[in-house]
Amino acid sequence: MLTITEAAKKKILSVMESQGRTDDGLRLAVAGRRASSFQYSLGLVEAGQEAADDVVFDAGDFKVFMDPNSAPNLEGATIDYIEDIQGSGFKIDNPNSIWTDPQHIAVQELFDNRINPALAGHGGFVELLDIKDNVVYVRLGGGCQGCGMVDVTLRHGIEAMLKEEFPEIERVLDTTDHAAGANPYYQPAKG
Amino acid sequence: MSRLLLLLPTRTYRASDFMEAAARLGVEVVVGSERKQVLADVSPGQHLLLDFLNVQEATRAIVAFAETYPLDAIVSVDDDTIILGTMASQALSLPHNPVAAVLATRNKHRLRLIVAQAGLLSPPFSLFSIADDPAVVVRQVPFPCVVKPLCLSASRGVMRANDAEQFVRAFRRLRALLQTPDVASRDRELTRQILVEGFIPGTEVALEGLLVKGHLLTLALFDKPDPLDGPFFEETLYVTPSRLPATVQEVIVACTAKAAQALGLREGPVHAELRVNSQGAWLLEIAARSIGGLCSRTLRFGTGLSLEELILLHAMGADVGAYTRERQAAGVMMLPIPQGGILREVRGQEAAQGVPGIEELTITIALGQEVIPLPEGAQYLGFLFARAETPEQVEAALRQAHQHLTFRIEPLA
Numbered sequence: 001m002l003t004i005t006e007a008a009k010k011k012i013l014s015v016m017e018s019q020g021r022t023d024d025g026l027r028l029a030v031a032g033r034r035a036s037s038f039q040y041s042l043g044l045v046e047a048g049q050e051a052a053d054d055v056v057f058d059a060g061d062f063k064v065f066m067d068p069n070s071a072p073n074l075e076g077a078t079i080d081y082i083e084d085i086q087g088s089g090f091k092i093d094n095p096n097s098i099w100t101d102p103q104h105i106a107v108q109e110l111f112d113n114r115i116n117p118a119l120a121g122h123g124g125f126v127e128l129l130d131i132k133d134n135v136v137y138v139r140l141g142g143g144c145q146g147c148g149m150v151d152v153t154l155r156h157g158i159e160a161m162l163k164e165e166f167p168e169i170e171r172v173l174d175t176t177d178h179a180a181g182a183n184p185y186y187q188p189a190k191g
Numbered sequence: 192m193s194r195l196l197l198l199l200p201t202r203t204y205r206a207s208d209f210m211e212a213a214a215r216l217g218v219e220v221v222v223g224s225e226r227k228q229v230l231a232d233v234s235p236g237q238h239l240l241l242d243f244l245n246v247q248e249a250t251r252a253i254v255a256f257a258e259t260y261p262l263d264a265i266v267s268v269d270d271d272t273i274i275l276g277t278m279a280s281q282a283l284s285l286p287h288n289p290v291a292a293v294l295a296t297r298n299k300h301r302l303r304l305i306v307a308q309a310g311l312l313s314p315p316f317s318l319f320s321i322a323d324d325p326a327v328v329v330r331q332v333p334f335p336c337v338v339k340p341l342c343l344s345a346s347r348g349v350m351r352a353n354d355a356e357q358f359v360r361a362f363r364r365l366r367a368l369l370q371t372p373d374v375a376s377r378d379r380e381l382t383r384q385i386l387v388e389g390f391i392p393g394t395e396v397a398l399e400g401l402l403v404k405g406h407l408l409t410l411a412l413f414d415k416p417d418p419l420d421g422p423f424f425e426e427t428l429y430v431t432p433s434r435l436p437a438t439v440q441e442v443i444v445a446c447t448a449k450a451a452q453a454l455g456l457r458e459g460p461v462h463a464e465l466r467v468n469s470q471g472a473w474l475l476e477i478a479a480r481s482i483g484g485l486c487s488r489t490l491r492f493g494t495g496l497s498l499e500e501l502i503l504l505h506a507m508g509a510d511v512g513a514y515t516r517e518r519q520a521a522g523v524m525m526l527p528i529p530q531g532g533i534l535r536e537v538r539g540q541e542a543a544q545g546v547p548g549i550e551e552l553t554i555t556i557a558l559g560q561e562v563i564p565l566p567e568g569a570q571y572l573g574f575l576f577a578r579a580e581t582p583e584q585v586e587a588a589l590r591q592a593h594q595h596l597t598f599r600i601e602p603l604a
Contacts, residue, residue: 114233115230118229118230118232118233119229119230121229122229124229144229146557148201148202148203148204148206149199149201149206149224149228149229150206150207151206151207151210151211152199152206152210152222152224152228153228153229153230155210155214155220156220156222156228156230156231156234156237156238157228157229157230157231157233157234158230160230160233160234160237161230161233161234179553179554180558181557182557182558182559183557183559184557185229186201186202186226187202187556187557187560187570188202188203188204188555188570188571189202189569189570190343190344190345190347190483190484190569190570190571
């Protein structure tokens with residue numbers, strides 16, 4: 001289901017060896033969806049610390065663990081490691097569409113084409129996590145994460161636009177960990 | 192649907208709680224801010240860009256806006272917008288306090304004069320210019336004394352001096368703070384003066400109230416169990432209900448009501464700080480706004496209404512006289528800032544949140560940002576909230592939870 005190139009395998013094994021963690025596995029997850037593409041997280045997972053419902057892919061020299069939500073979205077993906085004049089890093093080619101449901105696709109397009117370009121003016125962005133029972137679950141990042149005015153952005157901006165475009169949407173639920181925001185655009189202060 | 196203008200400075204701690212309150216009440220909100228909201232263009236009629244430093248011009252802008260989008264009420268959430276909210280309400284014939292009354296609450300010297308004239312207990316006080324030489328004016332100062340700015344909030348710039356040497360140092364330190372561009376730009380006149388008043392020993396409390404046609408509804412009386420004796424006055428614990436004897440609480444309420452009356456305040460939230468000793472209740476400050484920071488989260492009324500919902504309901508003309516605070520005790524700890532520097536890590540959050548009675552821990556300074564202690568600091572490090580059967584249990588939970596927290600703050604080079 002996954003393809004891991006020799007260059008990627010070599011790099012992953014080198015990281016494991018340098019950290020003395022050759023018994024560990026690799027955790028690969030879909031961390032978000034932005035600008036019509038998946039965002040990924042990659043990290044080592046200690047042997048025995050994998051979750052019971054993880055989907056496991058045996059790469060030969062190590063195992064790759066994927067949570068059940070991420071796994072279907074990683075089907076057929078190729079992990080490569082690129083080194084060139086511009087820098088180095090893992091590159092994931094993923095043949096899957098970030099959404100299959102028409103409503104999700106339409107909301108994602110609204111985020112990509114209208115909302116996120118505007119939020120970028122404050123160094124922020126919003127990610128669509130899911131839509132269930134006409135409730136849109138989002139996560140905000142960058143300048144929006146921890147911003148003192150984020151509720152104004154959410155209610156008067158994001159929710160207002162969504163309700164205008166999709167009258168069936170009832171509300172937007174913000175799942176952001178705002179306390180972890182490293183660079184909020186508006187930071188509160190005493191008078 | 193009613194339409195309400197919420198005057199929200201972009202640096203307020205209160206945006207989330209007021210927006211949430213408005214959503215729960217089904218009120219249409221227009222947000223008035225001094226800087227443009229990032230998605231303002233997508234929702235016309237819901238945002239108003241206002242120059243908070245030019246109150247006359249901002250009032251005209253609100254009146255012009257109301258011609259297209261009629262307003263049913265204007266609510267100022269913080270000190271910075273109270274005068275504008277009052278003037279705009281007056282211009283639109285909406286319920287409001289007299290402008291002179293609100294101006295007096297924004298000038299600690301004027302407040303002192305009115306409180307003293309009203310026959311309330313008042314310490315000796317003097318007003319100085321920042322241009323004065325503290326080594327000279329020290330001869331007019333009683334000791335111990337408190338050196339204060341006229342217009343900053345939450346103990347910012349407030350220092351105690353026990354002798355001439357400490358006074359000179361405190362005066363110079365406050366002068367430097369008042370001359371920083373961020374502070375000086377708030378009010379060119381008020382930031383050029385320094386108030387010095389006699390230190391009042393005693394127990395400190397805070398009263399949260401709502402004025403309805405001149406009558407004071409006491410929403411909550413908070414004890415402040417940590418001593419506030421200086422040299423700086425960093426507020427930490429607020430616990431309600433008060434454990435003071437009922438007769439003392441009555442004196443506190445009466446003093447607050449008399450001060451509000453003397454000032455001419457008649458409508459909307461009031462937050463008062465008082466000291467109590469053997470002579471009675473001394474009003475330190477009274478502001479025509481609700482409690483600051485995130486502290487309002489300690490309060491619930493009736494079937495679970497927030498303080499912000501109560502304020503909005505009152506502003507929209509609803510009768511809120513029947514709402515009383517919940518039976519349970521509640522409290523907040525404004526997390527003390529252990530030292531200045533860059534906040535790198537906060538450890539023990541899970542353990543702190545696991546203490547029975549703790550409802551919420553919110554760190555309000557982002558990792559990597561500078562932490563500045565009082566008297567110069569303008570930001571809270573964070574807030575711990577607790578709820579329990581008794582005020583003693585609330586205080587114990589807050590103290591225990593705080594002991595779990597460790598802040599790694601890297602000193603500035």
